[in-house]
Amino acid sequence: MLSDGFHDVPDGKLAMVVTHLEMRAAPPLRDVSLPDGVTLRKVTPTLEWYRDIFNRVGAHDWLWFSRLQMSDAKLNAILTNPDMAYYTLSKDGQDEALLELDFRQAGECELAYFGLTSKLIGAGAGRYLMNQAITAAWSRDITRFHLHTCTIDSPQAVAFYIRSGFTPYRRQIEVADDPRLTGMLGRDAGPHVPIID
Template identity: 50%
Template sequence: MSDAPTDDPRLRLDGHTPIPPTHVAAVVTYLEMTAPPSRPGAEREPLPLSPIGADLARYRALYAAIGTPWLWFGRAGMTDEALTAILGDPAVEALALTEDGRDVGLLELDRRKPGEVELAYFGLVPEAVGSGRGRRLMDEAVRRAFSEPIGRFWVHTCTLDHPGAVAFYQRSGFRPYARAIEVVPDPRLTGALPREAGQVPLLAG
């Protein structure tokens, strides 16, 4: 275990990069599949999926319920106008998994780039994780993504997300193909997320 980053140049040679206390960093993994995996099995009842459309209040509430523990900030800091432009695009499909009148899962597919589909957001509220709902929701995501001819279905996740995310995507048929380091202003300091959000400690403020 190394000490906190300093200005010592030897740390940079060893691969350590100092991060300002006002920022957070994560390793991003990109994954893709070029054809749906074969999963023979019994037919299941259709999932209770409900289009969210441009209902911003509903989308924001579900996004926060799923993503706040994992520092999801991409949509949290968006203006209503910017978010409406995305969710109102006919090439973007945002769906809520509903149970007993409550939204418990989010599936968002982005088809805005011809020939491919991005799994833009995918997740369950904390109490639904580990129940098997995620597998069924992913199966539906794959089915919808490949309902028309495409070259690839892709997703990215990071080390701030659920620790089982990469393994889950790989079991679902995705293949990792690239990594990157993302450094961004800490969304808890910008006001996009509550200060108690996430699994990493605040270093400033």
């Protein structure tokens, strides 16, 4: 158990406050239209597609790195699992969003990854995609839809999830190697998080 006060984080590490959120029933959804020229599609992901969209949505701007650490075999086992579902939003012929739903735990769905590239942020596409996530999750026989986000992600994330019907229920501290110092990501990634090496 952590005591009150400041705690040093070793050089080369990131420390993140992780907020866990859940919903126990499908909330009412307000109707939201897709922005002009944007289409939703369900994806059967390949390694190449997934690594590309994962990088463009989250790795550079928000330091998403957990899936980048996985071997092709381990990641492919997740991508091909029938209890996983993937969606994207496309604009001008290019996919610009990642929605990953994980139904591997009986009776539950985890919103494993959710995000948009900068081409769609601010256009209303995020609200539309979240409505699709909620609808798809509760179309299955579940009693709980949950996710977690952290302080190196978008500062709007927690408020967006709460407005979407999720309730915070747990907070943790996660410490991990800074992926910009391991060479997994470039040093220009996550400019909102200073590098301390």
